[in-house]
Each structure stands twice: as structure tokens, then as C-alpha cells.
Amino acid sequence: MCGIAGIFHCGTAKPVDPLRVERMCDVLAHRGPDGSGVWTAPGVGLGHRRLSIIDLAGSPQPMHAADGGAVIVFNGEIYNYRELRRELERDGAQFRTDGDTEVILAAWQRWGVDCLERLNGMFAFALYDCRTRSLFLARDRFGVKPLFMAHLSDGSLAFASELKGLLAHPLLRREADPLAIEDYLAWGYVPDHRSILKGVEKLPAGHFRLLRHDAPPAAPQRWWQLSFAERHRGKPRDLEAELLHHMREAVTSRMVADVPLGAFLSGGVDSSSVVALMAEASREPVRTCSIGFDVASADETSHAARVAELFGTSHEARRVSADQFGQIDTLAALFDEPFADASALPTWRVCQLAREKVTVALSGDGADEAMAGYRRQVFFAHEERVRALLPAPLRRHVLGPLGQLYPKADWAPRPLRAKATLLALAEDAEHAYARSLAVAGPERRAALYSRDFARRIGGYRAEQPFMETMRSAPARSGLDRAQYADLTFWLPGDILTKVDRTSMAVGLEAREPLLDHRLVSFAAALPERMRVQGGQGKYLLKQAMRRYLPDDILFRPKQGFVTPIADWLRGPLAGQARGIAASAALARTGWFDTIAVSRLAEQHISGRFDNSRILWQLLMLDRSLVRLGITG
Known part of the structure; x- marks a missing residue:
């Protein structure tokens, strides 16, 4: 796990100042406190900050291929690197190190762009091919690892793991994109299709860019896409066994490290499942940690303690209180872009707690998106069944006005809060789901804007790209499309951004086994009744984990990591x-x-x-x- 940065000249091969690359890397030192390096050649410069996890002394970066034909800087982990190494060795490849970075170099030289399909892991890397004089930028399937890019006035492309790496370049303009403000007010973060600064881009998840000195900059190309278009056939027991197999594989593959390893434990279904499977695979007690709050209704530490006792983990817990918001400026600095998921504070705190004992921590992130664990997804599945029964004009002209008249009752018991449901049923599915996810709807945002700013954003609404993501999803149902949007829009922009920045801020590597692409692809093909049943999401996951976890952990109301x-x-x-x-x-x-x-x-x-x-x-x-x- 590391920080990377670099500069590449498209259309020319002007010299790159190594001190400029070094400064871009220096501001990423928190991502890699264990080592640093810079390499330059005509038209290109690559920089790296290293957090040593595997092959602690033998894999410095930038790393050259054994034959000198390519150079790489890499942020992430490749979990199947040993299997790939054996395959490449059979084809004649020779290795000087025991880590995964050199495997990526050899895989590129053997398979080219197609090497990405063979990598199982989280990654963002920049690889310069000295023979073709081209730069290959790539990001993992779900966007676990970030990569920011900016075209600068001198004709170069600068890139870095975080926006602060680009901010260290003197040619970067600092002009806000008004459309990013509209996006941020809707979602609470700036999605991956936008940046807070004009001229800055994020390489989308599951995409790559192949750039050459003698050609204009090439656009990103998709190399992987999740599909909900297929359905598994089989008995529930068989599907349950297959799901559990994928989960075990995902967890055990992420337990490989040459440094101390542990897990985040909230006491919810997902983190408890990860800890259960870690305990099954480990000879030593699993190290776990949790964060609670000074408000009882938001505190889950008692549930975490119970799971820790059940599996005999070495557990530590702390609490977050309002007086810790004195460090709000530090929190904002972690993200560079505005980021308003309030759970970032406890996530940062639990990362600090974990880092006292371990360098790698497994989390339960991704299961809600992949297996329909969010309440909004369950509600949406029910709403879709109602939409299929009622004609659109009836929903629009009867339920819509009724929803407008119904009082907004945040204080009332949940069954009496019908306003949102009535309004959702009156809209088409994409509009309704976007509204359920947004922090502030379009009407509320418009009421906050000044007249001048409203003119600047024109007719653009933040929901438009989200709804287009749903409409274009390779999917068979409304629930499929909602989950697809959660996995490709919400997950990289919010959840994975939060975990990456807060963990890297303290030099901790966070791994998400429940986002293993084989596991998620399997879950995406489950029949809907295996995802949502009886008003419960993650149905098959909960059934599979009943052999490990008590029902009052598996089936208690979802609380979430809510500050x-x-x-x-x-x-x-x-x-x-x-x-x-x-x-x-x-x-x-x-x-x-x-x-x-x-x-x-x-x-x-x-x-x-x-x-x-x-x-x-x-x-x-x-x-x-x-x-x-x-x-x-």
C-alpha cells in the first residue's frame, strides 16, 4: 500500500524535473512512510512512497523489469500474485523479488493490457514501457485505490494517488467546478466523474489509459464491468455453500502479509462475518478493534464485544465524542475535496486504534452494496413491485399529490412516515432511487443557491449521471439497477474514498474481502429472493453465516456506522x-x-x-x- 505520483508529456518528450515529482510524492508521505523513490527519463517521471506489507526489504519502487524494459509505481495489493508468478515462471519469466509489484511488470510484458483481467486485487498503478515509450495507467475493478489526473498548461499529464499530490505541482489551477458543488450538495461527496477543481479528473474504476509521447492524450477505456444480467440456477442450499466458499477464499487471500494483521469489528453482520472467517483460518487470536459513541442510540460497541468474545479475538474499543471535532480541519485535510460522510470521523479513529497494533486491517465494506443490505434497497425492491402493479398515470396523478399533502414526520414511528414512499411511487424508478440516496434533493439545493450560482450550473442536476448509470446498467430488474449504481457510483465516491483516506492517513492498509470481484459477480447473479426476502436484505449471506453467528447479531435491525x-x-x-x-x-x-x-x-x-x-x-x-x- 503506497502513494504514487508522476508526470508524462504527451506529444513530446520534454525533460521532467525529478524535484517536482519528489515534491508531489512528499505530500503523500503518510501513504508510504517506509521508503521513497523517483525515476525520470525523457518525457516521463515516476515517484513512489512505500508502506511495506509484503517482501519488506526486497521490493523498492519505482521498480524496473528484470530486462530493464519497463518501470512501475504501484499502490495496492495483488492477492493472486503467487499463482500468477508460477504461471509466468513456466513461460520463462525470472524474478528478483518476492513481492507482487514485479509480477505486474512481468504480466504486462507477457499479456499487455490483458494483464488486468488476471489481477485479483486492489490497485492503481503507472507503468512506463521503455520500448514503446508509452505510459499505462490502470485502476482496479471497484475503485478501491484512487488515481487523480490533470492536464497542465505545459502539455503534460500529472497524476497522483490524492489530489494533494497534484496541488504540489505549481501549474495546477485552483478554480472550482460549479457542477462539482451541485454534485457535492446532492451526495455529500464529489463523485468520480467530477472533481472539485476544473481540469482535474479521476481515472474511473475498472478503466485504464494508454498514453504515448507521439500521440494526443487517449481517453480512459473500460477494462471490466460488473453485470447483473445473468441468474444462477440451483437449490438455495447449493447457492449458500457456493457463497460461503467465495467468502472464505476472499478472506483467506487477504490474510497474506509480512506485517501484523487484524480487522475492524463493528458488531454488524458484515464485519462479524469477516472476523468469523478469519478466526476459522487463523491459528492465533485475531486482533480486532471497534469505535463507539457518547450517544447510546448510535453505539454498537456492546455488539462488537460480544462477537469478539465469541471468537476469542484480541479486542480493543474506544469512544468518539463531540469534543473531538476540534480536529475538523485535520479531517477535511485528509480528503482535500469536500467530503461530508460524518462516519469519516469514527472511521479515522478506528484506523488510528488499529494502527497501534497492526499494519493491515480487514473490513466488511462492500457487502451492503453487493448483496442488497441497505434499507433503501429493500424499500426500493418493494416499491418496484408496486410500480409494476399500478399504471404510471395513477401513480403520478393520485399518489404524487397525496404525497405532497402528507406531512413530513421525521419524529413519527417509521410506519407512519409515508410521505417519502408516496412521492417515490409517483416517480419513475431512477428518479425515486436517486432521491432516496441524495442528502439534499434538487428543490432543497435550489433553495440554498444564490441567483448567480443557479445561473452558473444552468439546467444540470446532480441526479442526472446517477440515473443514467441505472438506465445503462447490464441488469434484469430495478433492484439490479439500484445495486449496480450503488457499486459503481456510490461505493467508489463515498465508502471507498472514506476508507482509503482515513486508513492511509495513519499508514494503515485496509482490505475489503467482501469486494472480491468473484464474490461480487456471484452475488450479482443471485435470484432476487436470495438477496431480499421477508423484508430483510442480504438474505443468503445471513443464512450462510448462521453456522457462525447468533441470530440476534445476524437479524437485528441494521444500525450502520452512524455518527x-x-x-x-x-x-x-x-x-x-x-x-x-x-x-x-x-x-x-x-x-x-x-x-x-x-x-x-x-x-x-x-x-x-x-x-x-x-x-x-x-x-x-x-x-x-x-x-x-x-x-x-
């Missing part, structure tokens, strides 16, 4: 909420109606409405603008 930010913004952080509208950084942009923002804060503090998520978004946006030096 009690609503309580905090009404209590110890109320002053922070009131100060948002008057913030100098936000005011200088001219993007927002300050009266509308003040009204949000007062409504929330009084308890009349829960505006915590959008207030937190504005607070994190303010801190990011200060860090990026953006004034509008």
Missing part, C-alpha cells in the same frame, strides 16, 4: 452550526443564500427539523475551501 451528528449540532456543536452562514470562506464564493443557510441552522437547533446532514455538508465544504484556497 450522532444531529445530537451534536443541537448541543455541543450548535455554535458551529450557527456560524456556517457567516463563514468568510463560504461568503466569499457567493454560491449560497446566507439567510437560507441561517434558517437551516435555527430549524435544526430548535428541534423542528433534522437538517444535520446538509449542515455538516456546508461545514465540511467551508473547511475544504479554506484548505484549497478557493474563493469562488
Whole structure:
């Protein structure tokens, strides 16, 4: 696990200053505290910061192929590198190291671009082929590892693991993209199709770029796509056994490391399943850690402690309280771009806790997206059945007006909160699912914008790319399309970004076994009744894990890693909420109606409405603008 950066000249081969590449890498030192290196040649420079996980002393980077024909900088882990190495050795390849980096070099020289299909892992890498004088940039299937890129005024392409690596380049412009602000206000993060800065791109998950000195920059090309278009046939017992086989393979393959290894344990189904399978495969007690909160309704540490006791793990737990938000500027700095998933704070804290004992930690991320574990997915599956029964005009002209009249009752028991359901049924599936996922709907965002900013974004709405993702999904049902959008839009932009930045900030490698592409592809072909049944998501996963976990862990209501930010913004952080509208950084942009923002804060503090998520978004946006030096 590492940080990479570099510069490549398209259309020419101008010299690259190694000190410039070095500065880009220096700001990524947190990603790789164990070593560094820079290599340059006419028209290209590659830089690397190393966190040693496998072959601790023998795999420095940038790494040259044995014959000197290629050079690579690599961030990630290839879990099947030993099998690939044996296959390549049979074809005559020779290796000088025991790690996975040299295997990628040999795989490129043997199979070219097709080597990507053979890699099972998380990765972002830049490989320069000295013979063809071309640069090969690639990102893993789900976007676990990030890669930012920017075309600069001198004709070069700069790239780095984090935006801060590009910010270290003096030619990078710092002008905000107004469409990214619209995206951020909708989702709470800047999705992978956009960047907060104009001119900066993110290489999409499952894509590569092949660039040459003697040709214009080539666009990214897709090399892998998840499909929901097939369906498994078979008895539930057989599907259950196959799922468990894939899960065991995924977990055990990610337990390979030459450094101490452990796991995050929340006490939920996913992390508990990972810990159970780790304990099954390990001779030593598994090291586990968890984070709780000072608000009882959001605290899961008792469930985590129970699972830890069940499997005899070496467990540690700590709590997060509102007074720890004094480090909000540090939190904003981890992400560079504005990022408002409030669970980033406890995720960062649990990474800090884990790093005290281990260098690698396995997580349960990915199962909700892959196996329909989110409440919104279960609701959406039910709504789709209703949509199939009721004609569109009836839904639009009867349920829509009824939903508009129905009171918004955040305080009421969940069965009485019918407003959102009625409005969702009145819309088409893509609109409804986008609205269920958004932090703030289009009407609410529009009410916050100044007139000038509304003109700048024109007719663009953040939901449009999300809905297009759903419509173009290789899928057979509405639930398929919703899960596909979660896995390709939400997962890389929110969940994986959160885990990558918070873990790398403390020099910890996080691994996501439940995102093994073979496991996810298997889950995508499960019949819907094996994903959602009896009002429960992740049906087959829960059935498969009943041999390991008690029912009150498997079937208790999903709690999620939810920070009690609503309580905090009404209590110890109320002053922070009131100060948002008057913030100098936000005011200088001219993007927002300050009266509308003040009204949000007062409504929330009084308890009349829960505006915590959008207030937190504005607070994190303010801190990011200060860090990026953006004034509008």
C-alpha cells in the first residue's frame, strides 16, 4: 500500500524535473512512510512512497523489469500474485523479488493490457514501457485505490494517488467546478466523474489509459464491468455453500502479509462475518478493534464485544465524542475535496486504534452494496413491485399529490412516515432511487443557491449521471439497477474514498474481502429472493453465516456506522452550526443564500427539523475551501 505520483508529456518528450515529482510524492508521505523513490527519463517521471506489507526489504519502487524494459509505481495489493508468478515462471519469466509489484511488470510484458483481467486485487498503478515509450495507467475493478489526473498548461499529464499530490505541482489551477458543488450538495461527496477543481479528473474504476509521447492524450477505456444480467440456477442450499466458499477464499487471500494483521469489528453482520472467517483460518487470536459513541442510540460497541468474545479475538474499543471535532480541519485535510460522510470521523479513529497494533486491517465494506443490505434497497425492491402493479398515470396523478399533502414526520414511528414512499411511487424508478440516496434533493439545493450560482450550473442536476448509470446498467430488474449504481457510483465516491483516506492517513492498509470481484459477480447473479426476502436484505449471506453467528447479531435491525451528528449540532456543536452562514470562506464564493443557510441552522437547533446532514455538508465544504484556497 503506497502513494504514487508522476508526470508524462504527451506529444513530446520534454525533460521532467525529478524535484517536482519528489515534491508531489512528499505530500503523500503518510501513504508510504517506509521508503521513497523517483525515476525520470525523457518525457516521463515516476515517484513512489512505500508502506511495506509484503517482501519488506526486497521490493523498492519505482521498480524496473528484470530486462530493464519497463518501470512501475504501484499502490495496492495483488492477492493472486503467487499463482500468477508460477504461471509466468513456466513461460520463462525470472524474478528478483518476492513481492507482487514485479509480477505486474512481468504480466504486462507477457499479456499487455490483458494483464488486468488476471489481477485479483486492489490497485492503481503507472507503468512506463521503455520500448514503446508509452505510459499505462490502470485502476482496479471497484475503485478501491484512487488515481487523480490533470492536464497542465505545459502539455503534460500529472497524476497522483490524492489530489494533494497534484496541488504540489505549481501549474495546477485552483478554480472550482460549479457542477462539482451541485454534485457535492446532492451526495455529500464529489463523485468520480467530477472533481472539485476544473481540469482535474479521476481515472474511473475498472478503466485504464494508454498514453504515448507521439500521440494526443487517449481517453480512459473500460477494462471490466460488473453485470447483473445473468441468474444462477440451483437449490438455495447449493447457492449458500457456493457463497460461503467465495467468502472464505476472499478472506483467506487477504490474510497474506509480512506485517501484523487484524480487522475492524463493528458488531454488524458484515464485519462479524469477516472476523468469523478469519478466526476459522487463523491459528492465533485475531486482533480486532471497534469505535463507539457518547450517544447510546448510535453505539454498537456492546455488539462488537460480544462477537469478539465469541471468537476469542484480541479486542480493543474506544469512544468518539463531540469534543473531538476540534480536529475538523485535520479531517477535511485528509480528503482535500469536500467530503461530508460524518462516519469519516469514527472511521479515522478506528484506523488510528488499529494502527497501534497492526499494519493491515480487514473490513466488511462492500457487502451492503453487493448483496442488497441497505434499507433503501429493500424499500426500493418493494416499491418496484408496486410500480409494476399500478399504471404510471395513477401513480403520478393520485399518489404524487397525496404525497405532497402528507406531512413530513421525521419524529413519527417509521410506519407512519409515508410521505417519502408516496412521492417515490409517483416517480419513475431512477428518479425515486436517486432521491432516496441524495442528502439534499434538487428543490432543497435550489433553495440554498444564490441567483448567480443557479445561473452558473444552468439546467444540470446532480441526479442526472446517477440515473443514467441505472438506465445503462447490464441488469434484469430495478433492484439490479439500484445495486449496480450503488457499486459503481456510490461505493467508489463515498465508502471507498472514506476508507482509503482515513486508513492511509495513519499508514494503515485496509482490505475489503467482501469486494472480491468473484464474490461480487456471484452475488450479482443471485435470484432476487436470495438477496431480499421477508423484508430483510442480504438474505443468503445471513443464512450462510448462521453456522457462525447468533441470530440476534445476524437479524437485528441494521444500525450502520452512524455518527450522532444531529445530537451534536443541537448541543455541543450548535455554535458551529450557527456560524456556517457567516463563514468568510463560504461568503466569499457567493454560491449560497446566507439567510437560507441561517434558517437551516435555527430549524435544526430548535428541534423542528433534522437538517444535520446538509449542515455538516456546508461545514465540511467551508473547511475544504479554506484548505484549497478557493474563493469562488
